[in-house]
Amino acid sequence: MWPRLLLNLRSTRLYFSNIRRYDTELAWTRSRFTTDADGEGRYIDGALPMVASIGANWNISSALSTSLRLRHFGERTLDSFNDMTSNDFTVVNWGSSYKIGQWQFQLDALNLFNSNDHDIDYYYASRLAGEPASGIEDVHFHPIEPRTLRFAVRFAF
Structure with missing residues (x-):
């Protein structure tokens, strides 16, 4: 069983001035x-069907x-039958x-607007104490990092 990927990638850059x-x-x-x-x-489990990004830079x-920069990630399938899908999410960085x-x-x-979306989702069986030995299939996720400020200093020599 071999995967087949059909990809359409577009990129546009607009320069209105040096500023x-x-x-x-997309x-x-x-x-x-x-x-x-x-x-x-x-x-294909986890295949991401759509990603979009738009950015603005000012000198x-x-x-x-x-x-x-705004980035949008579309819903992705979590199982091979496409019965379970993740939610789409959007994040903005400055x-x-x-x-x-x-x-x-x-x-x-x-994550400028402190979105609480899931960074990634998985669908598989897991088991807690008292649950059946075969486990229970459910969505497991890693949340997107909360709003974070990052400061950096560089010195060029």
């Missing part, structure tokens, strides 16, 4: 196995710049940097 820059990226995939395996479907001065001589200071805000 403003915008970009978009990717679609249609992932399926080419043949059926016994007792399994044709969907406010030769020393100061800022950017804003960043700004300032240069003084050989020094650069940068501040980033990740």
